[in-house]
Amino acid sequence: MPTKSWHSLPEYQALRALMExxxxxxxxxRLGLSQSAISRSIASLEARTGRxxxxxxxxxxxxxxxxxxxxxRLDPLFExxxxxxxxxxxxxxxxxxxxxxxxxxxxxxxxxxxxLKTNPHFYVSLDVAPSEDVIRGILDRRFDLGVSGVELxxxxxxxTPYRSxxxxxxxxxxxxxxxxxxxxxxxxxxxxxxxxxxRHARRGQLDKVLQxxxxxxxxxxxxxxxFAAVDLAKxxxxxxxxxxxxxxxxxxxxxxxxxxxSQIEYRSYFVTSDDRPISAVTRSFMRHLRLHTAKxxxxxxx
Numbered sequence: 001m002p003t004k005s006w007h008s009l010p011e012y013q014a015l016r017a018l019m020e021x022x023x024x025x026x027x028x029x030r031l032g033l034s035q036s037a038i039s040r041s042i043a044s045l046e047a048r049t050g051r052x053x054x055x056x057x058x059x060x061x062x063x064x065x066x067x068x069x070x071x072x073r074l075d076p077l078f079e080x081x082x083x084x085x086x087x088x089x090x091x092x093x094x095x096x097x098x099x100x101x102x103x104x105x106x107x108x109x110x111x112x113x114x115x116l117k118t119n120p121h122f123y124v125s126l127d128v129a130p131s132e133d134v135i136r137g138i139l140d141r142r143f144d145l146g147v148s149g150v151e152l153x154x155x156x157x158x159x160t161p162y163r164s165x166x167x168x169x170x171x172x173x174x175x176x177x178x179x180x181x182x183x184x185x186x187x188x189x190x191x192x193x194x195x196x197x198x199r200h201a202r203r204g205q206l207d208k209v210l211q212x213x214x215x216x217x218x219x220x221x222x223x224x225x226x227f228a229a230v231d232l233a234k235x236x237x238x239x240x241x242x243x244x245x246x247x248x249x250x251x252x253x254x255x256x257x258x259x260x261x262s263q264i265e266y267r268s269y270f271v272t273s274d275d276r277p278i279s280a281v282t283r284s285f286m287r288h289l290r291l292h293t294a295k296x297x298x299x300x301x302x
Contacts, residue, residue, distance in 0.1 A: 008048075012074055014041035015053065019063055019071045019276065022141030060140065062156075068275055094123045095281040098137045099147040102226050103268070104128040107246040108147065115288045122281045138271050144282045146271030147289075149243060150201065160270040161302030162289070163245050167206075167264040168257045168298055170230045170247070171239035175256065183239075184261045185213035192238025193217035194229045202264065206241055209262045230255060244298035257298065267302060 017027035017038070024035045031038070046053050053067040063071075099108055104126060112124050127143065134146035138157050151159065169183040177183055177191070188210065196203045210217065218238075223229040226242040233240045234255050243266040248257050270286055272278055290301070 008041075008044070011041045011045040011048075012077065014038050015045060015067065016071060016074060016078065018042065018054070018061065019067065020279075022061075024061070063275055065275075068277075072277065093121070093279065093281045094125060095145060095279075095285055096125050096127075096143040097145050097147075097285070098127040098129055098134050098143040100131050100134065100149070100225075101128055102149065102243075103147045103246065105227065106250050111289055111292060114292065115285055118288075119281075119284060122284070124285070134271055138273055141273065141276070144272070144279055145285065147268065148271050149245075149266055149268050151267065151269070156274050158272050158274040160272065160286075161267055162270050163268040163293070163299050164302045165243055165245045165266045165268075165299035167202075167241055167260040167262055167266070168244040168248070169239050169241055169260050170233050170244075170251070170255050170257050172234055172236055173254075173256050175239060177239065177258070178256045180258060182261050183258045185209050185215045187215075188217040188239075189215045191217045192220045194221045194223060194232045194238050194240040195219050196226070196229055196240075196242070197222045197224050199224070202243070202266075205264050206262075209264065244296065246293075246299075248296045248298055249294055252296075259298070 013031060014027065014033075014037075017030045018024060021027045021030055024038045027038050028035045042053060049070075051066040051070075052064055053070070054061040054063055056062070097108070097112075105128070108126065112126060116122060116124060127137070129137065131148045131150035131152065134143075134148045135152045135154055135157055137143040138146050139154060147162070148159075153159065169177070171178055177187055180187070195206070198204075220237050221232050223232055223240075226240075226247055229240040229242055230247055230251055234251070241260055241264075244257060245266065245268060251257075272282065
């Protein structure tokens with residue numbers, strides 16, 4: 001006689017909490033249980049369904065595709081439970097956001113402020129870190145959304161194009177090349193140049209362009225961020241070649257930007273997990289950025 005099928009709400013609650021929080025400790029706090037209780041519920045659910053739902057990698061639990069599919073199928077159940085319990089109190093859903101300094105300072109700060117003013121029921125936590133840490137933070141599930149200008153592909157990470165741009169030269173208004181509509185590599189020969197440090201992939205691209213055109217500028221300083229390079233150029237040290245987005249939106253009043261005739265292109269990306277559903281607050285903030293990013297002559301929607 002076949003065994004009667006049965007369902008356990010605590011098991012489903014443990015699955016959903018673990019999927020959304022990323023660790024058994026956070027899932028336990030969320031449900032008011034012990035970590036062992038969460039682990040037992042997941043083990044029981046795996047035994048009952050005959051599916052492996054989580055795999056341990058480097059000390060962390062990673063959901064399998066079966067877990068992702070099951071979690072999606074549970075949406076109607078939890079929506080029905082919410083309706084049965086009546087309208088819940090408005091909770092502050094948190095967006096854990098990470099971005100490198102060029103995006104975080106001023107640009108994202110401004111958009112976070114406007115986003116929260118129109119969505120007071122949301123809460124944003126912003127972390128500023130190098131682009132490599134953006135990818136790692138999404139992989140480790142410490143963040144929900146990253147913004148990055150570096151295409152670092154990893155399994156488990158999804159890169160969604162956000163903005164595209166071509167390289168520009170940035171210089172003070174009194175620079176000898178400021179009157180030119182377009183700056184060519186040959187124009188930089190023996191010109192003072194503020195360069196990005198060699199850890200930037202774009203530095204290697206620029207070096208190849210200059211070598212191909214037999215152009216040798218005088219490198220007078222290096223900077224680890226585009227904002228710092230533009231600010232050094234603004235102080236009269238020379239010119240610099242950078243991604244115009246989003247810097248041009250904040251430096252157009254005191255710095256001259258001119259197109260740089262090269263094949264150097266840039267893309268900005270939204271970085272999300274590829275094996276977790278995107279939360280409502282994450283989707284809302286991505287939409288907010290797309291709708292409210294100001295137009296500029298050097299970048300466009302990707």
